[in-house]
Amino acid sequence: MKKPQLETRHHHPAYKSYVVGFILSVITTVTAYFFVVNRLLPTEALIYIILILAIIQLVVQMVFFLHIGRGSRWKTLTFVFTLLVVLIIVIGTLWIMHNLDYNMMHMSPDEVHTYMEQHEGI
Amino acid sequence: MSHHSPIVDISRQKAEQETLQRKSIGFWIYLMTDCVLFATLFAVFAVLRPGTAGGPSGADIFDLPFVLVETMVLLVSSFTVGLGLLAARYGYKRQAIAWLVVTFLLGITFLVMEISEFRHLIAEGDGWQRSAFLSSYFTLVATHGLHIAVGLLWMLVVIIRLIRFNFKHTDLGRLSLLSLFWHFLDVIWIFIFSIVYLMGSLS
Numbered sequence: 001m002k003k004p005q006l007e008t009r010h011h012h013p014a015y016k017s018y019v020v021g022f023i024l025s026v027i028t029t030v031t032a033y034f035f036v037v038n039r040l041l042p043t044e045a046l047i048y049i050i051l052i053l054a055i056i057q058l059v060v061q062m063v064f065f066l067h068i069g070r071g072s073r074w075k076t077l078t079f080v081f082t083l084l085v086v087l088i089i090v091i092g093t094l095w096i097m098h099n100l101d102y103n104m105m106h107m108s109p110d111e112v113h114t115y116m117e118q119h120e121g122i
Numbered sequence: 123m124s125h126h127s128p129i130v131d132i133s134r135q136k137a138e139q140e141t142l143q144r145k146s147i148g149f150w151i152y153l154m155t156d157c158v159l160f161a162t163l164f165a166v167f168a169v170l171r172p173g174t175a176g177g178p179s180g181a182d183i184f185d186l187p188f189v190l191v192e193t194m195v196l197l198v199s200s201f202t203v204g205l206g207l208l209a210a211r212y213g214y215k216r217q218a219i220a221w222l223v224v225t226f227l228l229g230i231t232f233l234v235m236e237i238s239e240f241r242h243l244i245a246e247g248d249g250w251q252r253s254a255f256l257s258s259y260f261t262l263v264a265t266h267g268l269h270i271a272v273g274l275l276w277m278l279v280v281i282i283r284l285i286r287f288n289f290k291h292t293d294l295g296r297l298s299l300l301s302l303f304w305h306f307l308d309v310i311w312i313f314i315f316s317i318v319y320l321m322g323s324l325s
Contacts, residue, residue: 014208022201029197029315033190036320043324054316058309065204065305074147082154086161093165108172 021064028057142295149299153306160310163262173254180322189319192235199228200308207301215289222281229274236267269307
């Protein structure tokens with residue numbers, strides 16, 4: 001019962017998948033960090049870059065680390081459903097809070113105070 | 123001999139595998155509900171982020187190089203737990219233990235870094251009671267930290283079991299669920315790193 005040589009393991013697809021996933025994750029993390037720390041773009045563009053890189057890394061880790069799509073169909077199905085719920089929660093919350101009269105997204109407490117005085121007479 | 127006919131062995135193995143598959147799906151569904159928990163905390167953070175109440179904003183308090191190191195430590199640990207699972211699948215018990223110990227040490231490093239960051243903030247007077255922004259920040263990041271702490275405890279149990287007992291199929295099942303949990307925590311951290319720290323430092 002001789003154990004297989006270490007070298008043979010390196011060619012195994014599962015091993016490769018972890019290495020590829022790891023390298024891609026490092027690249028996306030460092031790229032996002034680099035863009036932000038050096039302020040390579042205007043703030044709004046930076047936010048998009050950060051979000052896009054985060055989503056790329058999410059896909060990378062789902063595929064290469066969590067092996068979604070392989071094995072049970074229930075795994076993929078429940079994941080897609082969860083994604084839907086998560087998007088509803090996050091986007092729905094931001095949308096509602098954004099549309100509130102005295103919304104918290106753009107006004108500082110002082111601005112809210114001034115707004116209330118001018119428009120509501122409070 | 124008649125008790126251990128190959129047919130019985132095969133059917134038992136099949137039954138074990140089916141149990142493992144059921145457990146794996148059950149655990150996966152738990153992870154999905156945990157996603158919802160984190161989604162609510164992220165939504166709260168996004169809403170309360172501008173609510174600094176005259177206190178510091180993210181740009182004032184976040185130490186990005188420190189957080190990058192934290193991120194890398196957790197990312198490497200997510201990689202090593204995968205290698206540990208692979209080693210175990212091939213039956214290399216010692217290698218599996220070694221990778222798990224490495225993962226455990228990286229996890230501890232991450233947790234210590236996070237706690238030291240919290241301690242530093244609290245010492246500066248920027249604790250969770252300072253503003254809505256800091257309350258939501260501490261709630262979100264510490265909930266992730268709590269998961270990491272539970273994961274480390276679990277990992278310790280798996281390591282001790284591997285060292286003390288013979289390597290069994292059930293160990294492999296346990297290890298595969300643990301690695302699932304650990305990868306999941308790294309996925310959550312991607313968003314904490316991106317949304318809380320990187321975007322927070324832009325404000």
